[in-house]
Amino acid sequence: MKTRATVHRDFTIAGIDDRLYSAFIEHMGRAIYSGIYEPGHPTANAQGFRKDVLDLVRGLSIPAIRYPGGNFVSAYKWEDGIGPQKDRPVRLDLAWRSRESNQVGINEFAGWAKDAGIEMMLALNLGTRGIEDARNFVEYCNHPSGTYWSDLRRSHGVEQPYGVNMWCLGNEMDGPWQIGHKDAVEYGRLANETAKAVKAFGAGIETIVCGSSNDQMPTYPEWERQVLEECYENVEYISLHKYFGNNSHNSLNFFAKIEETGRYIQSIAGVIDYVKAKKRAKNDVYICFDEWNVWYHNREQDSRNWREWDWPEAPPLLEEDYNLEDALFVGGLLNEFIRRSDRVKIACIAQLVNVIAPIRAERGGKAWATSIYYPYQFASLYGRGTALNVAVDGPRYDAEAAQDVNYLDIAAVLAPDGASLTVFAVNRSPDEAMELDLALGGFGNARLIEHQVIGGDGTGPRVANTAQEPDRIRPRKGTGMGVADGGLRGELPAFSYHLLRLALN
Template sequence: MKGRATVHRDYKIARIDDRLYSAFIEHMGRAIYSGIYEPDHPTANAQGFRTDVLELVRGLNIPAIRYPGGNFVSAYKWEDGIGPQEDRPVRLDLAWRSKETNQVGINEFAGWAEDAGIEMMLAVNLGTRGIEEARNFVEYCNHPSGTYWSDLRRSHGVESPYGVKMWCLGNEMDGPWQIGHMEAKEYGRLADETSKAVKAFGGGIETVVCGSSNDGMPTYPDWERQVLEECYENVDYISLHKYFGNTSRNTLNYFAKIEETGRYIQSIAGVIDYVKAKKRAKNDIYICFDEWNVWYHNREQDSKNWHSWDWPEAPALLEEDYNLEDAIFVGGLLNEFIRRSDRVKIACIAQLVNVIAPIRTTRGGSAWATSIYYPYQFASLHGRGTALNVAVDCPRYDEDAAQDVNFLDIAAVLAPDGKSVTLFAINRSLEEPMEVSLDLQGFDNVTIIDHQVMGGDFSEARVANTEAEPDRIKPRKGDKLGVVDGSLKGELPAFSYSLIRLSVG
């Protein structure tokens, strides 16, 4: 199988917002408790956070993290998580049918995020609460001093305000499962007024309004139209959520679902443009894809569990054992975000630890990277700069999810200093290597800095990393590519994901 591609220095898509490689963590399952926070763990620091997990998190160089939910936020009282830990109430979390001890609240989480080098992106409860509670939360977090809420924060040992700039206006309010579910116009009106109140604090605050929970919702995409018609001039982003799976065990159809994501983004971009034109608005709204990941391995069993169990604390939930196939898929999805970076400015992998996550732990035991950790890490570390157009000519295939799908998937990023180009390349063929020729135009003195490969053997598609074998699936050095007369030539193994870093003049 042969594939050709062309990249030109001047054919640019957009400057990639660093927040395209953000994450999400919710008070759900073991994401917080025995995930990032386990005071009795041998590696726990003075604040009770696991430093083995913290080390893995730092390795991802995450720019921002969405917190505390998720479905959890729609019945959450943020005030339960402040003040002395011994005085905090234990609540029932209706979203995931479990107990919430509130031992981790905004101040503990903010300290962890600072240690991890991550900016917070906070969500307010617009399910059971409203503008007043959101306003108070922002004042507690962002105002320096001299008011009730800011001085309360200071009394809790936090002298300086957090200065949180990103605020999510509820979560999945289109979903009938959501506590406080609303109709589109009702929610759009509330989001508009809440956003105005939040932005009144100044400091460059940006707000994210809820779009559809997924593109299969019966109200999609009219939900986005109705919501934006109510709040367009006062918000900055609209959220998209989508989870993926391969329940049919058809790998090529699974990979084709990445094309679905492109259509989803394109459709909502069209809705944004329509509303902007209809309202004669001058501001632009971008997409915040703030929940995405693979979620299917344990989904049916997990649903049965949480609908039947008796309110446990931090139960094992959505703890997916990601395999090699999932890693290649995640790499492809990140490629799609890079290609759509003119419209998608923020994206959050959901979630970060234990719950559908690139990092897993055991209580009292070890922490390890799942297979999807590595493509996410590669994109976060090396996918910052300017997205370049890639013209691809290769064999294609048809599946139920999409037709005319390229076997060769490549995204390209020019570094901010213009001295390197990173290619993220996937050969979707399950059996045939891809003989590639990639023409680099507008560049001089091209040399390979690094080539890392995942995959190459479809017989290992369903292999996963475990606590016993944490390094079963990880990148290895590639050795079948070279630069000839300014072009990258060589072979991409079948069923593989590659990181290719090039020095350019």
């Protein structure tokens, strides 16, 4: 197969918000306890956080992280997680039918996030609680001193405020499974009033309102319209969630779901534009895709487990063993976010450690990178700058999820200083190599300085990394690509992901 494509320096999509490569971590399963936090682990620091996990997290250069949920937040009392750890109550978490020890709360997590170099995006409980508790939480986190909540924080050993600017107004409030579920108008009004209260704490605060939990909800996309009509002027983002599976083991249909995601984003962008026009609003609202990932390998068994077990503490839950196919999918989905970066400004891989995560950690044992770690890492490190249009002319296929899908998935990013161009490419074909001829326009002389490849070496699509074999799927130096006659040319093996970096004059 052969694909011709063209990219030009002047044909831009948008400046990419660094937060497009953010993450999410919830008090769920072993994400927190024996994930990032495990006192007594051989690598644990003085605060009880695992340094082996922290090193892997730092390798991702994550700009922001959403916390503490997720479904968990809709019945969460943030006050349970402050003060002396020995005095904190143990609660039953109704969302995941488990016990919450509250040994990690806002102050412990903030310390971990600071060590990891990550900005916090905090979620507010608008399920069982509301405006009063939200404003108290913001005051505890953000006010310097001289008030009840700010001085209480200082008494807990945190003199300087955290200055949290991103606040999520609840979680998946369209879902009947959500504790405190509300209809669109009811939720929209509560979100509007909560947003006004949160923003009263100072300039720079941004709020994220709940959109649909997924594009298969019966209320989608009417939910977004109704919610935004209640709160448009007081929010900056509307959240979208979507998880992906391949139970049929049809790789091409699996990859076509990325096109389905593009339609999801385009539809909600249209709703945003409609509400803005209807309200004659001056502000823009963007998309925060704050939950996304592959999730299907153990989903049915996990669902049975958590509905039946007897309130365990930090039980194994959603611990997916990601394979090569999943890595290629994640690389392609990140490409889609780059191509939609004019509308999607924040996106959070869900989740970060153990629970449907790029990082896994044994209790008391090893930590390792799953297959999806690497395309996420490459996008985070090299996908910052300006997204460029790539015109593609090549073979296509039809699938159940979408029709007229390119076998070649490609995105291009011009670095902020204009000195380099990064191309992310996925050959989706399970059995045919792709000859790529990418014309480079307006870049002057270019030379290939890095080529990394995942797959394309005969590794089966179901092969995964494990604690015993943590390097079965990992990047290696690529070959067969080069710059000649004003273009990037060469062969991309079947079923492979590529990072191609070019130095520009």
